[in-house]
Amino acid sequence: MAAIVLMLLRVILVLVGYTFAAENGSTTRYCELVDSLIPGSVSYADNPVYRESLSSYYSGQESDLRPGCIFSPKSASEVSLFVKIVTSKQNCSISPQFAVRSGGHTIWSGAANIDGGITVDLRAMNTLELSEDKTVAYVGAGGIWSEIYAQLVPYNLTIMGGRVAGIGVGGLATGGGIHYLSRRNGWVCDNVYNYEVVLASGEIVQASAGSYSDLWLALKGGSNNFGIITRIDVPTWPQGLMWGGSIAFNYTHQVLDGQAEAFSDFMKPENFDDAADMGMALIFQNPGNVYAIGNSLYYVEAVENPAVYQPFISIPGQVGRQLVFANASTFPIQAGGTLPPDTRRAIDIVYSFKNGGPDIYSSIFESWENGTKVLAAIEGLQLVLLIQPHPVTNGTNSLGLPPSEKDIVLTVITAAYAHREDDEMVQNEMQSIIDSHVSLLKRHGLYIPFEYLNYADKSQDPIGSYGEEVKCRLQDASRKYDPDGVFQTQVPGGFKLFN
Known part of the structure; x- marks a missing residue:
């Protein structure tokens, strides 16, 4: 069937009179062809x-890019075509490069947008359906959580x-x-039953534990x-009112001493509570x-003021508190999603x-604070150190993490600021802070070489951090399902397997 569709496509290409040549603007020609075959897209x-579409990206690095056109599909069949x-x-002809976005929340330039190529904006594909039960x-995949x-x-x-707010599904x-x-059910990807995915051939497949299982695992x-x-x-998970908010x-x-002690105790396996998810943030503005x-x-x-949070709730020096009962849709909106x-x-x-x-936490705090002093003159700077627990994975993924471990910590330093001219200085000092943290953790035998992909910077190698065995398995899946390397070369954004 796929061969027939491709043959018909080639006939259409001839009938509509499109000829492609690199020197005649390959991307523009392909944009026009897509527009003619999928009108209004x-x-x-x-x-x-x-x-x-451009203004809706989370960061200026992404919204500054100018694709030759934006393709907004409404169905998997349109993506396939x-x-x-x-x-x-x-x-x-030279095939155009393209980028794929759902929410557009990844920060770094080119992650989900592209200069001069075609950006596939999936946000119109935002349906939600429930099974009968x-x-x-x-x-x-274009939905916003x-x-x-x-x-x-x-x-x-x-x-x-x-x-x-604003994070996309895909x-x-x-x-x-x-x-x-x-903390109860693992990473989001641990719990995906099935991915509907359009392969490089244009074939639409359903990847699950029982069908294309190697692809299903690779996508996780x-x-x-x-x-x-x-x-x-x-x-779906039963969820009525939950409790939470911020202090x-x-x-x-x-x-600072109270936070260090409270978080260290929170992360001890003997204090584990699978209903509790939290973050501790130090902020410079x-x-x-x-x-x-x-x-x-x-x-x-x-449960109001659960026992697991009492060490945090009892820390003195509070200047504001908003802890309420609400449904699961309320808290992401309260947390915001914009810079x-x-x-x-x-x-x-x-x-x-x-x-x-x-x-350990006190030393991390001190190193971060020293870094803020170096960057204090950066206009509009907000530098945040966020420390939070890892999900407790069930191992149904390709992240390379051991299942069931309750005491792994995830830390991300985020900088927000006004001007692109400050990119290099901010990047370098942030890396200096990270290097000091990693050095400290290695000295104490605590460092884990896992870099969470959805928080990672373009300078990092999250897929490599999964371990050689996992990366080789992912490369094998790429060769099997994308033998021509379309998603390695025509889609240059994101973290690639063969870099």
Whole structure:
């Protein structure tokens, strides 16, 4: 069937009179062809749809890029036809490069957008359907998690996805994914029953434990290296009201010591509570050179002030508290999902380690604070150190992490600032802070060489951090399902398998 479709496509190419030559603007020609065969799906720079798509990216690094056109499919069949078009090398033309986005929340330039090529914007593919017994949700890959949750509230259900507003389905579910239920149920990708994916051939396949199982496993951490995800099928979870919110503190040594001790105790396996998901943040803000400390506390049961959080709740120096009962759709909206005003540049760098004593956290805090002093003059700078627990994985993924471990910590330093001219200085000092943390953790035998892909910077190698065995398995899956390397060369964005 695929061969027949491709043959018909080639006939159409001839009939509509398109000839391709690199010197005659290959990308433009392909944009025009896609537009002619899938009417109304392509927008150009003079179109409001194009401008809205670019402005909706999380970071300025992504929205600054200017694709030759943006393709906005509404179905897997349209994605399939698109792939067949852009991989059909008519008259020895140069095939266009393209990028794929769902939420567009990854920060670094080129992750889900492209200069001069074609950007595939999946956000129109945002359907949500439930199985008859409402135990399975069928979710379009262009959906936004924070918008999906609200549709499940009437059923007292939720699904596992992003924890802040604006995060898209497809990227999160192929890079890992952390949810309020992740200490209980693992990474989001651990819980994907099925990926509907368009391969480089244009074939639409259903990858699950029982069909294309090697591809299914590869997609659970392998990101955009195998095809374009158009739908995921995931379990629903009973979820009524949950409890949570935030506490803000003055930045004092007493509070820092209290946070170090409380978080170290929280991460001890003997204190594990699978209903608890949290984050501890140190924040520096310029102008004003303001420091603050905050805890985001979430508990998926309807329990107020649960015992596991008492060490945090009892820390003195609180300047604000918002801890409430709400449904699972409320908290991502409260958390927000945009950069601070006038700070369109951003960088994330991530690392992982085994829990240590309070002194480890105190040293991490001190190193971060020293770094803020170096960067204090950067206009609009917000530098955040976020420390949180890893999901407790069940091992159904390609992340290379041991299952059932409860004391692994995930740390990300995020910088937001105003001007691209400051990119290099911010990047270098952030890396200096990270290097000092990693050195400390290695000295104490706590460092884990796992880099969470959805938080990783372009300078990092998250897929390599899964380990050689896993990476080789992912490369084998790429060769099997994408033998011509379409998603390695025509899709240059994201973390590639053969770099």
